[in-house]
Amino acid sequence: MDLGRNGDANKLLQAQAHIWNHIFNFINSISLKCAIQLGIPDINHKHVKPMSLDELTNAFPIGNAKAPFVYHLMRILIHSGFFIEAKVTQHDEEEGQDLRLNNFFNEGMASDSRLVGSILIRDCKDVLSMLNSLVDVGGGTGTLATEIADAFPDLNCIVLDLPHVVDGLVANNKSLAFVGGSMFVAIPPADDVTMKWILHDWNDEE
Ligand SMILES: C[S@@+](CC[C@H](N)C(=O)[O-])C[C@H]1O[C@@H](n2cnc3c(N)ncnc32)[C@H](O)[C@@H]1O
Structure with missing residues (x-):
């Protein structure tokens, strides 16, 4: 684009x-x-x-x-x-109850991530090129992280999302990995934490 x-x-x-x-x-x-x-x-x-x-x-x-x-x-x-x-x-854990709805939801989010990803890569190039690692928290099926990993081959990218979202996903890019878990339990350490379309789901205490 x-x-x-x-x-x-x-x-x-x-x-x-x-x-x-x-x-x-x-x-x-x-x-x-x-x-x-x-x-x-x-x-x-x-x-x-x-x-x-x-x-x-x-x-x-x-x-x-x-x-x-x-x-x-x-x-x-x-x-x-x-x-x-x-x-x-x-919480969103229940999104996993209906696989069809789940896939529809993930594809909708992925489509948005392609647009945002291309802008992020272009406008935040200087920051992204200085990082060694990045974790996309609640990164869904990894569209945003894949775009970033493809554009910055030296950057190790992790997608953290609920197990039912990332189970069975295989990254096309060797510097990209999927981790199943909850951000409320643990977030893999990385130089940068990305959260896109996440915070609206939770109140301040959470
Ligand atoms: C609105 S989607 C955003 C997905 C992606 N960041 C994007 O912009 O396309 C919210 C995501 O948060 C994930 N999520 C919900 N609870 C979570 C938790 N406790 N830990 C990690 N991810 C969670 C959901 O599975 C879902 O993929």
């Missing part, structure tokens, strides 16, 4: 962010509609004290298959200010 001058790349990133915002804009209103249809405000009101996620999920007739999505629904409603956060404990 020819990204032209710096200004063009920035404009492209801004345009991409603008499109992402428009793509996801409907989620707040559709989530609110969903919460009302499920009767979540009334259930919460009647409960008087704060409800845990399990209590909430058990309070309306929803099958086991859909129950994990209540967590995601509540995250959105809390983020958009409709609810106040009680501690929620269920």
Whole structure:
């Protein structure tokens, strides 16, 4: 991809962010509609004290298959200010439950990483060329790290992601390795830690 001058790349990133915002804009209103249809405000009101996620999920007739999505629904409603956060404990680990959704999700992220990777390589060349090692935390299937490893052959790149994401992945580049694990347990040591599209999933304490 020819990204032209710096200004063009920035404009492209801004345009991409603008499109992402428009793509996801409907989620707040559709989530609110969903919460009302499920009767979540009334259930919460009647409960008087704060409800845990399990209590909430058990309070309306929803099958086991859909129950994990209540967590995601509540995250959105809390983020958009409709609810106040009680501690929620269920995380992205559940993305592994549905392989098809998982693959779709990973491919979507990989597509974004190709654009961001090409800009990063071009605009952060001076920094990247000084490093010996880099770990891409929550690096998914390794698209960003592969782009970087291909562009900087002397740089050892590690992709850390949950075991169900990286299990069975084989790097095409000999200076790239996949490590399965949780960033909350251990992050492989490296000169640089990269986190792309990660921090929004966690609150400040986490
Ligand atoms: C929104 S995706 C971003 C993927 C990639 N960084 C990108 O930009 O394409 C979030 C990633 O974080 C991973 N993840 C979630 N919890 C994690 C944890 N505890 N430790 C490491 N990775 C985690 C997910 O499996 C997923 O691949």
